[in-house]
Amino acid sequence: MEKIVIEGGRKLRGEVNISGSKNSALPILAAAILSSDESIIENVPQLRDIITMLKILKELGARAHQEGHTVIIKPGNNLSPVAPYKLVSTMRASVCLLGPLVGRLKKAEVSMPGGCIIGARPIDLHLKGLEALGVHIVIEHGYVKAKVKKLHGAEIYLGGPFGSSVLATANVMMAAVLAEGVTRIESAASEPELVDLANFLNSMGAKVRGAGSHLIEIEGVQKLHGTRYKVIPDRIEAGTFMVASVLTRGNVRLRNMIPEHNNALMDKLREAGAELETNGSACRVMYRNGLKPVDVTTLPYPGFPTDLQAQMMSLMTVTPGISVITEKIYPDRFMHISELNRMGSRIHLEGSSAIVAGVKKLSGAPVMASDLRASAALVLAGLVAEGRADIHRVYHLDRGYEHIEDKLEALGAKIWREKE
Ligand code: EPU
Numbered sequence: 001m002e003k004i005v006i007e008g009g010r011k012l013r014g015e016v017n018i019s020g021s022k023n024s025a026l027p028i029l030a031a032a033i034l035s036s037d038e039s040i041i042e043n044v045p046q047l048r049d050i051i052t053m054l055k056i057l058k059e060l061g062a063r064a065h066q067e068g069h070t071v072i073i074k075p076g077n078n079l080s081p082v083a084p085y086k087l088v089s090t091m092r093a094s095v096c097l098l099g100p101l102v103g104r105l106k107k108a109e110v111s112m113p114g115g116c117i118i119g120a121r122p123i124d125l126h127l128k129g130l131e132a133l134g135v136h137i138v139i140e141h142g143y144v145k146a147k148v149k150k151l152h153g154a155e156i157y158l159g160g161p162f163g164s165s166v167l168a169t170a171n172v173m174m175a176a177v178l179a180e181g182v183t184r185i186e187s188a189a190s191e192p193e194l195v196d197l198a199n200f201l202n203s204m205g206a207k208v209r210g211a212g213s214h215l216i217e218i219e220g221v222q223k224l225h226g227t228r229y230k231v232i233p234d235r236i237e238a239g240t241f242m243v244a245s246v247l248t249r250g251n252v253r254l255r256n257m258i259p260e261h262n263n264a265l266m267d268k269l270r271e272a273g274a275e276l277e278t279n280g281s282a283c284r285v286m287y288r289n290g291l292k293p294v295d296v297t298t299l300p301y302p303g304f305p306t307d308l309q310a311q312m313m314s315l316m317t318v319t320p321g322i323s324v325i326t327e328k329i330y331p332d333r334f335m336h337i338s339e340l341n342r343m344g345s346r347i348h349l350e351g352s353s354a355i356v357a358g359v360k361k362l363s364g365a366p367v368m369a370s371d372l373r374a375s376a377a378l379v380l381a382g383l384v385a386e387g388r389a390d391i392h393r394v395y396h397l398d399r400g401y402e403h404i405e406d407k408l409e410a411l412g413a414k415i416w417r418e419k420e
Contacts, residue, residue, distance in 0.1 A: 001420040004391045004405055006382035008364055011287075012250035012411040016241050018257040019045040019402040020069060021234040024196040027096045027170040028231060029053050029071060031197060033062060034100050034178065035204055037226025038074040044231055045069065045402040048395065052091045056083055060097075079104065085111040085142060091399075092116055095123055096167050098144060099174030102135055108146045112139060117371045119330040125158055125165045129172035132156045133179055153181030153220055162329055163300040164189035169216070170197055177206035179220040188216040191301040192261045196232045203227040233281075235261040237401060239308045240376050242266070242285045244408070246274040247315045248383050249287040252411060259283045264304040268294050268312065272319065291315075293323035293358060300329070310336045310377035316356040317345035318384055326353040335370035336377045342367055343381050343389065364389035372400045379404065383413055392420070 020043035030053070032039040044050055044066060054071070057064045060083065062075040081101050088094040088111035101108035113123065123144070127137050130146060132154040137146045153176065158168055169189040174197075176183035188194070190212050198211030204227045207219040238257040245252035246269055259266065259278040266276050266283075272294045275286040293316060298306040306329035316323040317340055327333050331352035341347055342365050346357040364387035369375035375396040382389030391397075394417065397404055405415045 002394050002417050003420055004379060004394050004397070005416055005418055006364070006379065006389045006391070007414040008362070008383050008385040008387070008389060010248065010383070010412050010414055012245050012248045012252050012383070012408070012413060014411045015253045015255055016407050016411060017255050018233045018238045018241070020231040021193060021196070022047055022049055022400050023166070023236070024193040025050060025231045026053055026093045027167065027174070027193070027197050028200045028229070029057065029073065030096045030100050031174050031201060032073045033057065033060065033075040033079060034104050034174065034201075035224040035226055036075055036077050038072065039204070039226045040228045041071045041073065042228070042230040043069055044071045045234065047402055048399045049091055049093065052087060053094070056087045056094055056097065059084060059087060081105045081107040081109050083108075083110040088113060092121060093167065095126060096170050096174075098126060098130065098146060099171030102130060102146050102148060103151065103175040103178040106148050106151070109143050112142050112144055117335055118333040123168070125160050125168035126171045129156050129158055129168055129185070130175055133172070133175055133183065135175070151175060151179035151220070153179050153183040153218070155184045155186070157186045159187030164214070166191050166193065169194055173197065173201065173208060173216060173218060176218040176220060177201050177208065177224065181220055183218040183220070185216040186214065188214050189300060190214055192232060192235060192258070200227070200229045203229050233257045236305065236307045238262055239265045239305070240311050240380070240401070242269060242283070243308070243311045243315050244380050244383060245285040246272070246287050246291070247318070247380055250411070251284070251286045253282055253284045255282050257281060257283060264302060265308055265312070268296055268304065272315070291319040293319050293321035293356070295324045297326040298329050306330055306333060307373050309333065310373045311380055313347065313354060313356060314340065314377045314380040317347065317359060317381065318362060319358040321358055323356045323358070324353050325356060328352070336374035339367040339370070339374070339378055340381055343385050345381070361386055363387055366390040366392065369393040369396045372396050376401065379408070383408070
């Protein structure tokens, strides 16, 4: 096991390159099995979740490997429909294999992903969407077992109690591309990662229209072919560096990002008093004297992303005044609060809202990472805390942030990795 150690108090300055999007790459890698041909996927970040997805694809019988940031995948003609528990249980996103397996093989056996630290995370919408396409589904011995003779297009309403679902929309889209007839997904998720997935599928010969809106139309085709495709930049990694720049009173220029994917965050950072300048695929984020507290509510895209809630909370811990951060996607995603409070913050929880009273200073402490984005929030807090912060269970960070300590060190942070 490893930990990250930070000696806080340094302003971040300089330029940072944003990596490819984890949450785009994962469903895109899964979608590649919709054809037997080879596909080449570029700008894939080197992360533990990507390694897990490649392992699962190999377990299914595909040839897949990553060279630098390029993944070469050749699914071939002998795919197995079974995604086993031992791999699926390590990464919830493996549920996005259901759609492509059903599309390609008309059969899938994917281990039930179960809950996770950020909440219950049911998959009812995934199953409802696939059933509407004619798929027969049973849950047996911890597996979702799906089969269908012939997929047919359908009208599907995919809204759930917490709004739209990103991976349920992805699953239905991936199965529907090979269905007979037209599928209309209403109340579809509109996240940029779904636009990326639709563009990838269309580059394989699919006919998907409307991705990025709440109505997606898919005209089924007989067959898809291999492709070459470049994954979009990671808006959550970009957002994390934006917050880091303001928090450390720094001045950081982010390169290779898509600024408009971060409009909700940029709006809040400006409201808090930061200065942001965008220029094509770059954005400079500058601290300006005197930050103000801002209230934030997480919502499906284009609202404020739940995946940046914890990082924004770190910023508010040292912003004078009171801010209220409300979580509307995962009402229990607040594991970072108790750890931040160990570093001297003053946060208390009222239902699914965190009330943050800004303090003058945080103080470095040993803290425990509980999930990916909570870990990022603790790293950010460590960057401004007085003294040394040891962030344990760093493997959570390695799931979703490529070389985070190298990138932060290059911006001037005093940060390193140690064996436990
Ligand atoms: N939901 C249901 N039923 C379902 C599916 C979802 O009620 O069948 C609920 C969820 O419990 C949640 C809400 O709908 O309350 C939204 O969840 P969604 O399905 O959109 O989440 P996801 O697709 O499983 C992706 C990202 C998450 C990110 C969420 C929300 C990937 C691989 N994961 O998950 O990313 O938080 O969308 O934006 O794309 C992360 O990267 O750290 C991460 C957790």
